[in-house]
Amino acid sequence: xxxxxxxxxxxxxxxxxxxxxxxxxxxxxxxxxxxxxxxxxxxxxxxxxxxxxxxxxxxxxxxxxxxxxxxxxxxxxxxxxxxxxxxxxxxxxxxxxxxxxxxxxxxxxxxxxxxxxxxxxxxxxxxxxxxxxxxxxxxxxxxxxxxxxxxxxxxxxxxxxxxxxxxxxxxxxxxxxxxxxxxxxxxxxxxxxxxxxxxxxxxxxxxxxxxxxxxxxxxxxxxxxxxxxxxxxxxxxxxxxxxxxxxxxxxxxxxxxxxxxxxxxxxxxxxxxxxxxxxxxxxxxxxxxxxxxxxxxxxxxxxxxxxxxxxxxxxxxxxxxxxxxxxxxxxxxxxxxxxxxxxxxxxxxxxxxxxxxxxxxxxxxxxxxxxxxxxxxxxxxxxxxxxxxxxxxxxxxxxxxxxxxxxxxx
Numbered sequence: 001x002x003x004x005x006x007x008x009x010x011x012x013x014x015x016x017x018x019x020x021x022x023x024x025x026x027x028x029x030x031x032x033x034x035x036x037x038x039x040x041x042x043x044x045x046x047x048x049x050x051x052x053x054x055x056x057x058x059x060x061x062x063x064x065x066x067x068x069x070x071x072x073x074x075x076x077x078x079x080x081x082x083x084x085x086x087x088x089x090x091x092x093x094x095x096x097x098x099x100x101x102x103x104x105x106x107x108x109x110x111x112x113x114x115x116x117x118x119x120x121x122x123x124x125x126x127x128x129x130x131x132x133x134x135x136x137x138x139x140x141x142x143x144x145x146x147x148x149x150x151x152x153x154x155x156x157x158x159x160x161x162x163x164x165x166x167x168x169x170x171x172x173x174x175x176x177x178x179x180x181x182x183x184x185x186x187x188x189x190x191x192x193x194x195x196x197x198x199x200x201x202x203x204x205x206x207x208x209x210x211x212x213x214x215x216x217x218x219x220x221x222x223x224x225x226x227x228x229x230x231x232x233x234x235x236x237x238x239x240x241x242x243x244x245x246x247x248x249x250x251x252x253x254x255x256x257x258x259x260x261x262x263x264x265x266x267x268x269x270x271x272x273x274x275x276x277x278x279x280x281x282x283x284x285x286x287x288x289x290x291x292x293x294x295x296x297x298x299x300x301x302x303x304x305x306x307x308x309x310x311x312x313x314x315x316x317x318x319x320x321x322x323x324x325x326x327x328x329x330x331x332x333x334x335x336x337x338x339x340x341x342x343x344x345x346x347x348x349x350x351x352x353x354x355x356x357x358x359x360x361x362x363x364x365x366x367x368x369x370x371x372x373x374x375x376x377x378x379x380x381x382x383x384x385x386x387x388x389x390x391x392x393x394x395x396x397x398x399x400x401x402x403x404x405x406x407x408x409x410x
Contacts (some may be wrong), residue, residue, distance in 0.1 A: 032151050035036040036114060036144055038133040040065075043118065043155065044078065045127040045167035051076045054127070062134065063108050075104060078128040081115045081241045089114050092136035112137035114144055116152035129155055169225060176227045179218065183238040184208055184231075187395035191253070191366065191388045192404045194380050197312045199281070199402060201251035203388060204239035206396045210260075219285075232260045233269065240273045245398045253279040254308060258288045262297050267304065275305035279330060284322070286310045291325045298326060309366070311353065323357075331358050333384070335369025342374035348382070355383045373406065 025043060033041035040058040042065070044051045053069040060066055073079050077099070080086035086098055090113040093099040102112065112133040118126045118339050129152040191201040206215050213221075222231040232255070239254045240407040246252060256266050263280060270278055280301055288294050297306050309330035310322060324332065333354060340349045351367075358365045370389030379387060392404045 011281075019287060025055055025155060025162075026057065027153050028151055028158075029055060031223070032129060032131055032148060033058045035053060035147065036131045036137075036140070038112065038114070038131040038137065038216050039063075041129070041131045042134075042321040043127060043129055043159070045076075046073055046125065049073055051127070053079055057342065063132065063271075065108075075102075077102075077110075077113055078115055078117075078130065081128070082117060084123070085258075087145075087226065088116060088148070089140050089142060091138050091140040094136065108132070109134050111135040112140060113251065114140060114148050116145065116148040116157055116189075116323050117158045118152050120156055120163065124162065126156065128152075128160055128170050149215055157179065172221060173225050173227065175223045176218075176225060176231060179208065180227065180234045181228050183234045184215075184218075186235065186238045186242060188242070188252075188398055188400060189395040190393040190400050190404060191386050192385055192392050194376075194384055197404050197406075199250065199393075199404060201253060202246065202400055203253040203281070203395075204242070205254075206235040206382070207395075216285075220266045229260050229263060229265065232256060238268060240278075242398060243273055243277060246400070247409065249281055250400070251277045251307075253281050255281045255311065257283050257286055258294055259286060261301075262290065262293050264297060264300070267297065267300050270304050270306050272300055275301075277311050280306055281309045281332065282328070284310075288317055288322070288325070295326065323361075328363055330364050330366055333365055333367040335389075338367050338369045338375055338379070338389070339371075340375075342372070342378045348378060351379070352382050363405070369388075376406070 029041045033039075038058070040056060040060055040063055042053050042057075043055045044053050046052075048107050049072070050070045051073045053065055055067060056065060074367050077086060077090075081088050090096055090099055093110045093113055099105050099110070099113075105111065110132055112135070113130065117127050118129055121128050130149060131148065135144050175226065182318060185208070187204060188202040188206055190199045192198065193200045206218075208215065208218050211217075215297045219228055222228040236254045236256065238253060243252055260266055261280065266280060270280070272393060280298075282298075300306065307329040308326065309332050310326055310328040311332045312334045313323065313331045333351060337347050337354070339347075341351060344367060355365050364385040365383075366385045366386040366388065368388050370376050370379065370387045370391050372391055376387060376391060389404060394400065
């Protein structure tokens with residue numbers, strides 16, 4: 001927790017301001033030290049054996065301390081304050097017979113000490129708010145102890161929040177790590193050639209335990225704890241493990257975020273399978289920060305034999321720029337264009353333009369989200385190459401059907 005004044009982020013509209021908990025802790029440590037005019041303040045956390053210094057304000061170097069420093073709990077001033085062997089305010093540690101002979105007094109050159117326990121909302125003693133000086137502070141009194149106790153009560157509110165946040169994060173990390181280890185369940189949605197209605201491939205879609213949230217929620221949660229790349233790669237590995245179960249003429253599409261692609265780890269996975277049967281779908285859920293690096297990563301995949309698809313292609317300027325930058329082999333038409341394309345002339349015109357654009361760059365168009373015979377008929381008239389959606393087949397287990405004859409003319 002860096003030394004800084006707390007910042008209050010709010011708006012003049014009267015919305016409630018939000019105080020960052022980390023900065024609040026730092027500000028309270030600063031307030032304690034300056035009000036008592038002492039050299040150092042700290043927030044510690046107790047374990048059965050140790051006192052761990054979590055945050056400090058002031059001249060920590062002269063005490064030989066820093067964030068993460070530890071002392072023996074049983075030998076500490078704090079443990080003695082909690083069990084009543086020491087008072088919470090010690091104006092002159094060297095002259096007080098209860099502290100003069102203690103090892104810590106000499107090890108840290110303690111002249112004065114004030115401490116107050118930090119008690120969480122559930123009644124647990126988290127640790128201690130302490131102030132120390134190298135020199136004696138004869139003016140310290142019980143009033144200063146009460147002031148520090150008040151600050152410790154305020155501090156406990158923020159520590160309770162941070163503790164809950166840390167515990168929630170730890171639980172989330174465990175949950176995501178377990179999913180990575182076990183690998184997600186993969187379902188496969190057939191991809192169908194429009195002219196022949198033959199199944200030409202499948203998209204592998206990650207699924208998680210029932211009632212635990214959808215794929216987007218899982219991947220978003222994984223990103224929040226720095227594990228999205230690992231979860232994506234676990235899903236890709238699980239999908240690739242199914243390649244031997246697919247007929248040799250079928251290809252398999254897997255989803256990969258720009259970050260995962262640019263990391264080079266997708267290439268490592270593709271190198272271990274028949275790459276000519278693989279399509280990497282670059283998802284649109286995050287912004288591409290470095291297009292040259294992204295293009296280089298995609299070129300590596302192409303050299304292995306894989307093809308590249310761009311997911312959820314629309315007509316926004318950002319989408320068009322993405323197409324120009326990535327030069328995909330397959331354009332996956334956004335389901336927003338597919339939806340009601342049979343009754344919406346604007347959607348039909350936009351889809352027609354996208355098909356023409358694909359022809360000019362020697363790419364194929366795959367329309368996703370096809371749910372009706374009428375939508376399929378319009379897409380066929382427009383020259384869309386391949387389709388997928390609930391009308392043609394729901395995501396499911398292997399094997400895939402050989403054909404999908406819905407919408408065929410008699």
